[in-house]
Amino acid sequence: MIERLAILGVGLIGGSLARALRGADAVGEVVGCGRSLPNLERAVELGVIDRFTQSPGDAVAGADMVFVAVPLGAMKGVFSAIRDRLEPGAVVTDGGSVKGSVVADALSAFEAVPPRLVPGHPIAGTECSGVEASFAELYENRRVILTPLPETDPDALARVTAMWETCGAEVTRMSVAHHDEVLAATSHLPHMLAFGLVDALARMRENDEIFRYAAGGFRDFTRIASSSPVMWRDICLANREALSAMLARFGIEMTDLAESIRRADGDRLLEIFERAKAARDRYVDSAR
Amino acid sequence: MIERLAILGVGLIGGSLARALRGADAVGEVVGCGRSLPNLERAVELGVIDRFTQSPGDAVAGADMVFVAVPLGAMKGVFSAIRDRLEPGAVVTDGGSVKGSVVADALSAFEAVPPRLVPGHPIAGTECSGVEASFAELYENRRVILTPLPETDPDALARVTAMWETCGAEVTRMSVAHHDEVLAATSHLPHMLAFGLVDALARMRENDEIFRYAAGGFRDFTRIASSSPVMWRDICLANREALSAMLARFGIEMTDLAESIRRADGDRLLEIFERAKAARDRYVDSAR
Ligand SMILES: NC(=O)c1ccc[n+]([C@@H]2O[C@H](COP(=O)([O-])OP(=O)(O)OC[C@H]3O[C@@H](n4cnc5c(N)ncnc54)[C@H](OP(=O)(O)O)[C@@H]3O)[C@@H](O)[C@H]2O)c1
Ligand SMILES: NC(=O)c1ccc[n+]([C@@H]2O[C@H](COP(=O)([O-])OP(=O)(O)OC[C@H]3O[C@@H](n4cnc5c(N)ncnc54)[C@H](OP(=O)(O)O)[C@@H]3O)[C@@H](O)[C@H]2O)c1
Known part of the structure; x- marks a missing residue:
């Protein structure tokens, strides 16, 4: 609790976690923090958070x-803003899509990575942003990767693990570097x-005409291009x-594929396509 | 009719056309042709075709x-097999994803492209193959591109247009070369x-681990990689x-994107991502 x-x-990501924990009755009060008032006000209206502040320091008190x-x-800015305001036993975790940079940012903001900081990444999301897009089921049956450091406090790790499991997620652990390589490939x-x-x-x-003749597969294939440009930068x-x-x-x-097309190497193309389809x-079978 | x-x-593609025309009561008898018996027998069982033959020549009689x-x-093989068996007034059309090659194949099989051949391409499909995957609604509200030649008979063109419209499709026309360029880009x-x-x-x-950590977006993004390798070759x-x-x-x-990442050019990345998202x-809005 x-x-x-x-x-x-x-x-x-943040809104969905709050919704899921509330849905599971696993949290007392939820305090939100952000820059823009409309998003925070909407978050209160939607019942995602109880109250908000625009100061990260006040939020963690x-x-x-x-x-x-x-x-x-x-x-990094958020870490610096909260560093002197955290409660002694508070556990800090994050949902950032890259872990090496988060650890580096923590190192530079806190001087040493705090033992009660547990870097994490839920492998779940959509192409939409803002609290309006959040929903309680986002993490159900999805994986969350935690990348604890040698100095990470086992109790903090256990608490973060339990929090995600409460949301219906399956928690796994890997090293920071390995996480960043795997996610570079798959996401x-x-x-x-x-x-x-x-x-x-x-x-x-x-281009107008081109998009007009795009079929159904194109819509799915390019869905992720509707994601937040700032987040992806x-x-x-x-x-x-x-x-x-x-x-x-x-x-x-x-280059191999383009070369095979150029020299009309049907056998090579078939080989590539068959391996990819398999x-x-x-x-897809194993993800069922 | x-x-x-x-x-x-x-x-x-063929099975879905038969289903749609049957559903609209726009066809008398449907004769199927293919190489493998099981697929053809299944097509009869499913009511997609009335009877079948493994000889293209017999099928068109x-x-x-x-x-x-x-x-x-x-x-090309099919065109050659039917050339001397077509009824005098018969209209021939196709669903091939590339039109230049179909026209070239017709030219070589028939010696001159027959006026009653109307090259076409329904911009609809899924990653599944075989008659089992066919369904009557595939072409509803989808586009079909016809690429008539100067010598194409207007009556044949009108009949093919009407056939697709009966299936709920919107028929447009463009040149063979333009079709192949547009489809190269979008599909x-x-x-x-x-x-x-x-x-x-x-x-x-x-690779096992990598696929294990692929998120939902990956499933959609790669759906088309489950398409038929032979068709794509x-x-x-x-x-x-x-x-x-x-x-x-x-x-x-x-190369531009990779270079921008390498030199950590956030502004350039944001510019690319914003243009793409827009x-x-x-x-997606216009496709609604
Ligand atoms: N979307 C995904 O699929 C996904 C999946 C896994 C992990 N993640 C990670 O989760 C994190 C959040 O992503 P998201 O999809 O939830 O994005 P989001 O919907 O845009 O939410 C980000 C929130 O952070 C606030 N914010 C933005 N800049 C800020 C700043 N400088 N200081 C304080 N608050 C700021 C925003 O509100 P204001 O603009 O009002 O401040 C917004 O409410 C990112 O680190 C991302 O890498 C995303
Ligand atoms: N799938 C799509 O998304 C899509 C979209 C638009 C257009 N198209 C085009 O539509 C055409 C058919 O695609 P599809 O998706 O319907 O493929 P499909 O489901 O695999 O059907 C192709 C049919 O052709 C038969 N066939 C294969 N090789 C043959 C041969 N050498 N001689 C005679 N019959 C043969 C197959 O049966 P047997 O193996 O039993 O002979 C099969 O029933 C292709 O030209 C493709 O480019 C496909």
């Missing part, structure tokens, strides 16, 4: 659990391809190295 | 409308990215030029 939960960044769910570029690279494809088409002369900057490596790997794959079908 | 419809290739819906690589390139991404991940050492070979040009254009876009949101 959480007595007082502070949500810093009451958007899709008296809180036993603090969840930081701002874009990655805002993490960050696909977003780059979707943004890149839509942008390439949007810049073509006949921050993710790219925060996970530069792993993402660059994945982009290079993908570039090699596409992997995708296996993934 | 169609008296006797011959469907050459009773799969997703007595048919006033012929729909060719085999993979692109099989078009063929996205399929290459999906196949390429899944294959690149499948070839990574930790054929599309790549048939639309080599336009697809190669689109791959090159996309390569430039991704285009995607506009497309």
Whole structure:
């Protein structure tokens, strides 16, 4: 049970956590914090938070659990703002999509990474933003990756694990670096391809016509290109190295594919498509 | 009203046309043709076709409308097989995803493109194949592009247009070359990215783990990588030029993106992502 939960960044990720914990009757009071009043007022109206403040320091006062769910570029500022206002036993965790940068930001804001800070990342989301987009079921049957450090307090880790399990999530652990590599492959690279494809088409002369003839598959394929540009700029900057490596790997794959098309190598194309289809079908089966 | 419809290739596309026309009571008899018996027998069981033959020539005998819906690589063989068996007034149309290759195949099989051949392409589909995947509503509110040639008979064009409209589709016309360029951008390139991404991940050492941590967006993004490898090999070979040009254009876009990430150019990334999001949101709004 959480007595007082502070949500810093009451958007899709923060709002959904508050809703899920409330739904499970696992939290006493929820205090929200953000920059813009309309989003915070709406969060109160929707019953996602009980009250709000625009000061991160005030938000964490008296809180036993603090969840930081701002874009990655805002993490360091939030950490600095709360560092001297945390309750002694308070547990701090976050939902940032990259973990290396969050740990680095904590290191620079707190001087040493606090033992009661548990870096985390729910593998769940939609392309929508803001509290309006949040919903209690977002984390049900989804994975949450926690990336504790050697110095992380086991009790803090257990509390964060229990919090996510209360939301219906399955909690796993991995190292910070491994998390950032895996997510570069499964999430960050696909977003780059979707943004890149839509942008390439949007810049073509006949772009209106092109979009008019896009079929159903295109809608699904490009859904993630409707995600928040600020959030994704921050993710790219925060996970530069792993993402660059994945982009290079993908570039090699596409060069091979383009070459096979150019020289009309049907056998090679079939081989690539069959391997991809088998992997995708296996993934979908196992994700059921 | 169609008296006797011959469907050459009773799969997703051919089967769905038969179902839709039957549903609208717009066809007398439907004769199916394919290579494998089980699929054809299943098509009869499902009520998609009335009877079948494995000979394209026999299938078109007595048919006033012929729909060719085999993979692109099989078009030429089918055209050759039916050329001397078509009824004098029969209209022939197809559902192939590339039109330049279909016209070239017709030219080589018939010596001159027959005036009553109307090349066409329904912009509708799923990642599933075979008659089992077909359904009557596939073409409802979807576009069908017809690419008539100067020599195309206006009456044949009108009959094919009416047939698709009966299925609930909106019929538009464009030139063969323009069709192939537009589809390279909106369909063929996205399929290459999906196949390429899944294959690149499948070839990574930790590929099992990687797919385990793929989130919901990944499922949608990669759905089209579960499409038929043979069909897509054929599309790549048939639309080599336009697809190669689109791959090159996309390569430039991704080089720009990767460079911006490498030099941590947040402003440039934001610009790309905002333009893409705006285009995607506009497309989805207009597609409602
Ligand atoms: N969306 C996803 O699919 C997803 C999935 C997993 C993890 N994440 C991670 O979760 C975090 C939040 O993402 P989200 O999708 O919930 O975004 P969101 O819906 O835009 O919510 C972010 C919230 O943070 C607030 N905020 C933004 N900048 C701030 C700043 N400088 N200082 C204080 N508050 C600020 C925003 O409110 P104001 O603008 O009013 O301040 C907003 O309520 C990000 O770190 C993201 O990487 C996202
Ligand atoms: N799927 C889509 O999203 C989509 C969308 C628009 C257009 N198209 C086009 O529509 C056509 C059919 O695609 P589909 O999705 O319907 O594929 P499908 O479900 O696999 O159906 C193709 C049918 O053609 C038969 N066939 C295959 N090779 C043949 C050959 N050499 N000779 C005679 N019959 C053969 C197959 O049966 P047997 O194997 O038993 O012979 C099968 O019933 C393709 O040209 C494709 O480019 C597809």
